[in-house]
Amino acid sequence: MKKAITLSLVLVMTLAICLTSVGCNPTEDGEESGVYNLKVWCAELDRSMIDEMLYQYEKENPDNIYNWTIQEVGEDVAGQRVISDPSTAADVFSFASDQLGVLVNNNAILAVPAQYQSSIAEDQIAVAEMAAKFNNQYYAYPYTYENVFLYYNNELLSESQVGSLESIISANTGVEYNIGMDMDDAYYTSIFLFAAGMQLFGADGQDVTNVDFANDNALKGCEYIYNLSSKAKFNSIVEEDQATALKNGNVAAIISGPHMVDQFKTALGAKYAVTKLPTIELDGKATQMISFSGVKLYGVNRNTKYAEESAKLAMFLSNYDNQYIRLTDREFCPTNSQLYNEAANSGVDAVEVVIEQAQYTRLKPAFTQMSSYWTPMATFLAGVFKKTQAESAWLGQLEAIEKAVLG
Numbered sequence: 489m490k491k492a493i494t495l496s497l498v499l500v501m502t503l504a505i506c507l508t509s510v511g512c513n514p515t516e517d518g519e520e521s522g523v524y525n526l527k528v529w530c531a532e533l534d535r536s537m538i539d540e541m542l543y544q545y546e547k548e549n550p551d552n553i554y555n556w557t558i559q560e561v562g563e564d565v566a567g568q569r570v571i572s573d574p575s576t577a578a579d580v581f582s583f584a585s586d587q588l589g590v591l592v593n594n595n596a597i598l599a600v601p602a603q604y605q606s607s608i609a610e611d612q613i614a615v616a617e618m619a620a621k622f623n624n625q626y627y628a629y630p631y632t633y634e635n636v637f638l639y640y641n642n643e644l645l646s647e648s649q650v651g652s653l654e655s656i657i658s659a660n661t662g663v664e665y666n667i668g669m670d671m672d673d674a675y676y677t678s679i680f681l682f683a684a685g686m687q688l689f690g691a692d693g694q695d696v697t698n699v700d701f702a703n704d705n706a707l708k709g710c711e712y713i714y715n716l717s718s719k720a721k722f723n724s725i726v727e728e729d730q731a732t733a734l735k736n737g738n739v740a741a742i743i744s745g746p747h748m749v750d751q752f753k754t755a756l757g758a759k760y761a762v763t764k765l766p767t768i769e770l771d772g773k774a775t776q777m778i779s780f781s782g783v784k785l786y787g788v789n790r791n792t793k794y795a796e797e798s799a800k801l802a803m804f805l806s807n808y809d810n811q812y813i814r815l816t817d818r819e820f821c822p823t824n825s826q827l828y829n830e831a832a833n834s835g836v837d838a839v840e841v842v843i844e845q846a847q848y849t850r851l852k853p854a855f856t857q858m859s860s861y862w863t864p865m866a867t868f869l870a871g872v873f874k875k876t877q878a879e880s881a882w883l884g885q886l887e888a889i890e891k892a893v894l895g
């Protein structure tokens with residue numbers, strides 16, 4: 489990346505101007521001076537890509553001077569880091585969409601300026617446009633969409649076998665486990681409840697008063713999870729062990745998200761393949777598995793000294809061109825509607841399958857009440873799978889979680 493002009497050189501130039509300018513402040517920087525000391529947070533694996541994007545941003549704004557501080561902070565923790573200490577947090581940060589409510593309620597994020605709102609409203613796919621809003625106000629700039637799908641070893645499982653969970657489990661693969669997923673994580677185990685018909689905050693996940701999962705649909709999903717633990721070819725595998733299990737041939741397929749693409753490609757090599765989530769058999773019928781989905785967004789720290797420039801930068805980092813770079817370099821599914829439609833036939837397998845799975849998803853709610861969902865539901869469903877939760881107690885446990893989420 490092009491080296492920014494050092495602060496000492498800026499001071500020398502400013503002092504020279506001061507000889508002919510009354511009232512000049514040699515240490516001034518910011519919106520008026522055209523000198524920006526900007527901190528940007530990004531995921532570790534995105535660092536080199538962000539460096540190049542910022543270099544391009546400098547080229548497009550040649551009249552300004554940029555002194556960048558780039559720090560590697562994961563999208564899963566960025567929101568809480570901003571809230572914990574906004575004075576040291578990034579001016580522009582990348583975060584997961586379900587953190588938006590907490591950021592807004594803690595007055596930690598700036599609303600999107602009026603000049604950029606129409607672009608988000610008109611140019612984004614519907615789920616991304618929804619994810620960028622809280623309380624009907626735009627607060628963030630979407631740049632990638634993600635959900636959950638199936639990775640598999642194409643030497644052990646065929647395309648015809650991966651269409652249903654039952655056919656995967658019954659396949660003669662010759663390995664220890666035909667399929668695995670992390671059954672201790674409610675992000676994944678909720679899949680079975682959604683497939684069975686459970687809703688969370690209503691059909692579109694946006695009605696904070698509509699919490700109803702202590703019902704027959706959720707119980708049906710619990711029963712399916714309970715029976716899974718008796719299947720010898722199905723296993724719970726924590727995320728940290730999944731790539732090794734695929735590489736060593738201990739498992740033929742894994743249910744996970746696009747954040748594992750690089751690891752699983754390395755593990756499987758030429759045997760790597762992906763497809764949408766399989767169906768499961770409920771009430772004697774093939775029923776599509778339905779997953780959570782999420783959107784990654786850029787936000788602007790409310791404490792930034794450079795509100796206008798930070799918003800401009802967030803808009804730039806999430807624009808069509810940079811989403812295209814993420815598509816081709818990192819296999820990120822775009823949220824720009826034009827590019828999203830193009831990506832459906834891009835030849836990028838992981839992106840094409842995210843788009844295929846998109847019709848069978850529920851956007852992770854950004855309501856702060858979700859903090860009462862994740863851990864209790866994960867603990868409960870893990871107990872159902874391990875058969876440590878008595879079936880007679882399932883409804884009571886679901887009612888307790890429902891009441892906690894309702895607050």
